[in-house]
Amino acid sequence: MKCDVNGASGKRGLMTLLTVWTSLACALSATAQAAAGGAAKPTAEQVGTGVMAGMTANMFRLHAAVNVDAAVAKWGDEAFRQKWEAEVNALFSQQERFELHDFFASAVVWVGGSKGTRSVTGFYSPWADGLLVLAMDRTGEKTPALTDFAFISGESLRGVEDLSPGQALALYDLKEPLIVAVSRYYAPSAALFAALYPPQGEPVLLPAALKARADSQAGELMLLKARMVVRMKMFRDYLDKANHGWLVQSGVLMHALKAGDKEKLLAFLSERQPPALAETICLLDPSIRKDFGPVYFARAPEGVVVGYVNPSAPRWLIEATFQGSAPAPRSARVELLDLELGAQVLKLWKKEVPK
Numbered sequence: 001m002k003c004d005v006n007g008a009s010g011k012r013g014l015m016t017l018l019t020v021w022t023s024l025a026c027a028l029s030a031t032a033q034a035a036a037g038g039a040a041k042p043t044a045e046q047v048g049t050g051v052m053a054g055m056t057a058n059m060f061r062l063h064a065a066v067n068v069d070a071a072v073a074k075w076g077d078e079a080f081r082q083k084w085e086a087e088v089n090a091l092f093s094q095q096e097r098f099e100l101h102d103f104f105a106s107a108v109v110w111v112g113g114s115k116g117t118r119s120v121t122g123f124y125s126p127w128a129d130g131l132l133v134l135a136m137d138r139t140g141e142k143t144p145a146l147t148d149f150a151f152i153s154g155e156s157l158r159g160v161e162d163l164s165p166g167q168a169l170a171l172y173d174l175k176e177p178l179i180v181a182v183s184r185y186y187a188p189s190a191a192l193f194a195a196l197y198p199p200q201g202e203p204v205l206l207p208a209a210l211k212a213r214a215d216s217q218a219g220e221l222m223l224l225k226a227r228m229v230v231r232m233k234m235f236r237d238y239l240d241k242a243n244h245g246w247l248v249q250s251g252v253l254m255h256a257l258k259a260g261d262k263e264k265l266l267a268f269l270s271e272r273q274p275p276a277l278a279e280t281i282c283l284l285d286p287s288i289r290k291d292f293g294p295v296y297f298a299r300a301p302e303g304v305v306v307g308y309v310n311p312s313a314p315r316w317l318i319e320a321t322f323q324g325s326a327p328a329p330r331s332a333r334v335e336l337l338d339l340e341l342g343a344q345v346l347k348l349w350k351k352e353v354p355k
Helices: 013-026 030-035 044-066 068-075 078-087 094-105 154-158 178-196 208-213 217-239 241-259 262-268 275-283 339-352
Strands: 108-115 118-125 130-137 145-153 293-300 303-310 313-323 332-338
Touching: 044 068, 044 094, 044 108, 044 118, 044 130, 068 078, 068 094, 068 145, 078 145, 078 217, 094 118, 094 217, 108 178, 118 178, 130 154, 130 217, 145 154, 145 217, 154 178, 154 208, 178 303, 178 313, 178 332, 178 339, 217 241, 217 293, 241 262, 241 293, 241 303, 241 313, 241 332, 262 275, 275 332, 313 339, 332 339
Parallel strands: none
Antiparallel strands: 108 118, 118 130, 130 145, 293 303, 303 313, 313 332
16 A cells, blocks of 8 residues: 655644643543533433443454454344345355454444433444444343344445545545544544434434435445455555565554553654653553554555554554655654544644645
């Protein structure tokens, strides 16, 4: 994969620091923002059902990130399993199930409406720009069972029309900082999910407005699969012998990130790295730092760009830019993003790089 950030890295340090500090001070989920925006507050029962639904959805997600077939068999009811076999497994062979594992590993859980024992949740991955909506039901004190699902492309979610191939794969032909490019997908998608699936709303799998602009399930999945295939090539490039030096550098950085030692991290990073940002990364909970792994890789004229995500906390993204025509000491700069603050990133970026 190739990318061109147009020399923008020098303009974004302040933007990134402001974003991170704001994130640590006042990070809010998309659904919480919607609830605070003047809509009726969810009842205590809805909050309780939503919490249970979110926990169940995340357990299913983590299971599916390792073995999607086993997760569907464990968490889905009979109708869910039959539909998954007919509509999803028909498009993903056993060898291609890794594409789904990748989707689940990098997807953030969003909680929608609930009523009685029923609720809806969503998994959104900006890396595949796709949403999986789940319906679940809880009878008595049982753990909620998944009863229905729908895959929706980011384009359908956001109402994008006249999509070109270049637009569909824009994230993998990067022309701006990765945290900005990802925010362009995440921020509007989160806002629309919150509007379509408010926590106090009905637990409808596909609201009328979304259903009207969605393609068939096969059509929605094929668009997501196209991006998944590109991601598989991206991972092959990351592991290619030609990029071995960058892979080693990336591994050393991941080790430093997990250790959380500010001085050792700064000793590895470029002299141009803002120390405050490195310190902020080290202040992340160790449970978040310990499992950061590569989720994105692209060659750039000035080096390479690597994105890291922890599957247990995929809303946190670390972007590393390794500068130079070949791997070299102290060539990396890192930035941190809480995806839930993507809208603020876009506002700051617009001020930093006016059109």
